[in-house]
Amino acid sequence: MQARLALDAATLIGSGKVRELSAAARSLGAPTVIFDHDLTPTQQRNLEDALEAKVLDRTQLILDIFAARARTREGRLQVELAQLSYLLPRLTGRGVEMSRLGGGIGTRGPGETQLETDRRRIARRIRKIRGDLEGVRAGRALHRRKRQAVPLATVALVGYTNAGKSTLFNRLTQAGVLADARMFATLDPTVRVLTLPSRRRVLVSDTVGFIRNLPTTLVEAFRATLEEVAEADLVLHVVDATSSHADAQTAHVLKVLHEIGAADLPQLLVLNKVDRLEEPGTTLASLRGRLIGSGGPEKPVRVVAVSALTGLHLDDLRSAMDDVLPFDPLVRASFRFPIQEAGLISLVHDGGRVLDTRYEPGYCEMEAEVSESLMRRLSAYSTVRR
Ligand SMILES: Nc1nc2c(ncn2[C@@H]2O[C@H](COP(=O)(O)OP(=O)(O)OP(=O)(O)O)[C@@H](O)[C@H]2O)c(=O)[nH]1
Ligand SMILES: [Mg+2]
DSSP states (O other): OOSSOOBBBTBBSOOHHHHHHHHHHHHTTTEEEEEOOOOOHHHHHHHHHHHTTTEHHHHHHHHHHHHHHHHHHHHHHHHHHHHHHHHHHHHHHHHHHHHHHHOSSTTTOOOHHHHHHHHHHHHHHHHHHHHHHHHHHHHHHHHHHHHHHHOOOEEEEEBTSSSHHOOOOOHHHHOOOOOOOOOOOSSSOOOEEEEEETTTTEEEEOOOBBBBBBHHHHHHHHHHHHHHHGGSSSSEEEEETTTTTTTHHHHHHHHHHHHOOOOOEEEEEEEEEEGGOOOHHHHHHHHHHHHHSOOSSEEEEEEEETTTTTTTTTTHHHHHHHSSSOOEEEEEEEEEETTTTTHHHHHHHHEEEEEEEEEEETTEEEEEEHHHHHHHHHHGSSSOEE
């Protein structure tokens, strides 16, 4: 930690602090020094020389973690796009020196030529990745439309990184999604089905963790993923109740939700990791007050305290989800479908519980329990008028 009136152009932290840091790094035998701040290419080079260690800045570290964790094709493309976007302006910075080496009015120095080639190559690669991402997203939009055709409500888990979203997701849906103390264990949204106490089925999706001051290149790369949250019917905002920064982390997540147009969605505040609280009652009461009081959501929000790890109070969470989700009760219905309407018949199978099926020449008659919204969509085929 350092208090400074102005950033030092050459080393960010100034020569005195560099000496101090150099001694500290040597005594620890640290091969790498990480700055929780962005560095210019010059600063980074100067620091590496002075500290005789590898120097990483905040953006590089986050990009490295993301690169190591990305699993789906879309995740990998997004990270590569972010890495190249990060590299491109830095290439220019280095290029200024190189073109000076080339020197002379009207000459194109070797440095500059190389720089232009590199820049063109990277720009081409960026265009290619953008195109590929379009393709992947089109595919996802198709999946989403298929999901929407099945009229199940969708629930999105959001929260600061390490809040316990993936652990909760696994607990709720019994899915084997990577949960890890390492940050950003999840880069790719995953979707699973969950049955609520009302027997209504909903689709739950786990999402990438939010983090303060996400590098702008990454914000751009992951925007599309985050924007899917805005299409959810319910947002489960998971908070690590044991974190001493819970307030700031919650405020940050709310800000991002606002930016992606998800601020007005029904929301549940899930205070997680209560198993680790020494005095759960007191701590939760004060945390709840602070989270809801200070710059939190304007409308009242339901709060549930749980432990994703031990499963404590998860029943309360499931009931709360039932309460908060827009009401779409199950109704009993009878349908008569022309036999060629296989799509509608499978819609009833996917979105409801089939009680009885009878076949007649040219027709299929079904008795089923379906959601009211599905019932409305299929009302043209309903044989019992309600
Ligand atoms: N004690 C305790 N630990 C928990 C609980 N829930 C999650 N954890 C731990 O917290 C760490 C982070 O959990 P994850 O589920 O990976 O967190 P996440 O929010 O998905 O993190 P990102 O995907 O990185 O955003 C893991 O070590 C979990 O075991 C809980 O209820 N109690
Ligand atoms: Mg996760």
